[in-house]
Amino acid sequence: MAVRPNENFLITQLDWLANFVRANSLWPMPFATACCGIELMATASSRYDLARFGSEAIRFSPRQCDLMIVAGRVVMKMVPVMQRIWLQMPEPKWCISMGACASSGGVFDTYAVVQGIDRFIPVDVYVPGCPPRPEQLIRAVLDIQEKVKRQGTLLGREFEERKAPERPRPLALELAPSEKIVAPGSVRTATQEWDVN
Amino acid sequence: MDHRSTLSVLRSQLGEQAFVTSEFRDNFRIEVPAERVLDALLALKDQAGFDMLAELTAVDYLHYPNARDRYGVVYCLLNTTTGERVFVKTFVNDPDPCLPSVFPLWKGADWLEREVYDMFGIVFEGHPDLRRILLPEGFRSYPLRKDYPLRGRLERHNFPVIPRAES
């Protein structure tokens, strides 16, 4: 008489396998804006060689990636772009906030710089430093791997049909049109203005 | 650096009284009233050989000691043959600070003037495309004016939030 494993047992095992595979083949999407982007390039090139940890497949298209590395400060004009890219990435996905500027604004406590990207998108791992050394970024990638192996995607939303629109939600406050800050400019540009309604 | 030939050109074009000169370290400065600035720059370009506009910037003198005017605009001209530099300076005031554009003289003035407009709100008349360049279109303040706070007026955090459950 064969032992029929119950439903729970089977799913746990598949999860373990899926998480193992996901963790060791993270594809980073470099959202490199400033100085940290150069350190990101240094991490991927000869001396530090991110390929040793299975994350060398850097793709610039958000559709192919599952790890967004925000490297550098994010300013007013860039926030909607960052949110759009984050929403375009398929589930499951993770985010590394690389450097002091992305994590907290760093030395740039000015009118234009967002004081931490975690105010606007979810972040999994923060890397301190200005900019962090490549070793620190590699450590962060390892931390993400550990996190993926341990908890996977808790909600399993990658199996659901996608409902969220691939663009940021309208502003929380209702503002007059003149007060809205619309990022990719509106003067005869390639993209349309956000559809606020 | 000898500036006598430049000065003689300016004297013959603008007259003796139209400008004031001063010198600090190696910077040779010519102060011109705002309505004569285009004449002065034209003379310097066409007759004194200043073929490059190396720098164009503005200063807000709101809290400056002993300042009489609100905004100063500085043109740094360079003669690429002799290496001579002069700084032409002029002043404008509120309520609507306005200067003629030097884009017809030097094409390099295009973005420099747009930046001054973006940061100080000084309008350059005759500029072909005077829009904001660094800040978003919807931004309404001029951040490098001295009455604008360093940390802004909360524009930097007026964006929607995407929580984990909705991404």
Add this chain to the structure above:
Amino acid sequence: MPLQEVESFVGEETADKDFLYTLNFGPQHPATHTTLRLILTLDGETVIRAVPDIGYLHSGFEKLGEDLDFNQYVTIVDRMNYISPIANEIAWHHVVEKLLGIEITPRCRYIRTIMAEIARISDHLLNVGTAALDLGAFTAFLYAFYQREKCYDIYETAAGQRFHPSYTRVGGLMADVTDDWIRKVRDFVVGFPKAHSDISKLLNKNRIFMDRTQGIGVLSREDAINLSVTGPLARASGVVRDLRKDEPYLAYSELDFQVVCAKEGDCYARYMVRMGEMLESLKIIQQAIENLPSGPVNVDIEGKAVIPDKSATYRSIEGLIQHFELIMTNRQWKVPVEEVYGANETANGELGFYIVADGTGRAYRARTRPPSFIHFAIFPYLIEGHLISDVPAILGSLNIIAAELDR
């Protein structure tokens, strides 16, 4: 580039409006390396018009410069041109010292010269490497990055930080260099020509690289002057101007080097000028490291310009008082109520600062003349009539650094 309606821009005989379409390039695109955006109007594959849209990294540097004092702001200028940070520091303190009337010591001049030239090499290396990367040559990028790591090591040995050293101070340096640093610079001087020739062999006569850069993005001499272009871009177009020769600063008047120029003004000429400049820089480093003067690295403590070192601060009353005076925001330096402009020849061109001082230890206005900003403004003139595949080639040859572009 003036923004006009498409109807008025296109001649009647060239194309119907329906054939034109608009392509958005950036702000997040691998070929830009930074955050900038282009709106290209295309007729088939030909770019009819390009409208750059910048400001995606505008972080208020100049406003911060009005809030921080002359020593503190060095950490911010570091982050301006982030592929050769130390050149910005040297330029900033060059202008501050010009304002305060401080004459730095010979040893400091030589160390700063060496650092500025290493910064120039690392900047050109990254530019050459990524420009080749965009055109499909990956190996040169890896060679270049390996040499850049050596430059980082040199910064790290001197200042403790590999990327943003924040090494200069008003009237001197953060600390004197060690023998270990001198040894590393000597090793670099010995080892670099091999890497340089490797990159040259990969690219100089590479058929694909030549085809994609020769005759592309030609900038004439008159346009270069009229558009305020400086640095390697201007020299590649035949403008023989180099601030190191024309307005000598630091130790350049005592060293023997040549200004590399070209006549063609295309992307290939810019690449060749950069490659040539690296060897000239190496020559400067070699001479400077062999003739490095001994003596103090900071100006005399009587001048009340430099922060005294720790032992003087802790063990002598004069040192303690001077440290205190320089740190207190209402004391600090004796600053004239004046305005001054000064410029250095950095890897990208003329990096100038215009400081308006109001008698306090912080600048009333700290304006930067950013070469990247001025160089990106010429992009619409260069790309007109080229194919869309030439966009990365021209962008790569201009060496646009977003943090310097937007500040």
